[in-house]
Amino acid sequence: MTRVTDDIIIRAVARVIMPFIQIYALYVIMHGHHSPGGGFQGGVILGASFILYLITHGLEDAKKRMSELKAGLFSSFGLLIYSGIGLLCLIMGSNYLDYGRLSTLLKVIPAQARSLGILGVEIGVGIAVMAVMFSIFFDISTGGVVPEDEQELETGDE
């Protein structure tokens, strides 16, 4: 189980550096079609910021920021954005994830519709990857048993 570190330097550095990591992750996601990066890479950086918080501030504080339930909801929500945009293209009468046809819906030219469509898909992928990264780390660091479940198991045995 992840415990709280008692080193003030590590905690302070992590607290200061976390917003900058998240801003950088958003930059990587939003700027993904002009520079290296994209949804997956930005999501990994966003997940790394939460993992840094979990390592330095312990399980209890991290669960207030991002619980297991929230991580599951976020991963499903990201997948919903991705597949929703794909299905919207299918409904509009073109292929799956062929954003050109979204131009009638967004009232822009097809080239701009493609740019906006890939941006939406990348945001969805970023959210899903962030939540799944955190969820995997959460499960590994707790060994799959969160403290509340442990107490329930103990009382159940009695």
Added chain:
Amino acid sequence: MSNFFLYLGMGLFTLVFLCLYRGVFGPGVLNRIAAISAIGTKTLVILLIMGFIYHRVDMFVDISMVYALLNFIGTIAAAKYLENGGEI
């Protein structure tokens, strides 16, 4: 000028192998963690030098910043793992 960066990169590339020797055979785990951290930092500089060689520094700065960040988090996790014997 491009040759200068090329030779600089090759020199750092050679130094990575010396760190790798310390990482593989080094006595104790602390030496290995320090070696892996040093390899990460050298890789960061090599990425920037590659950016200078290809005249696309703006692209490679992004990658090297991510590398530095993940290296930092990895070192903290490894150090914390060692501090209390098997618990992060």
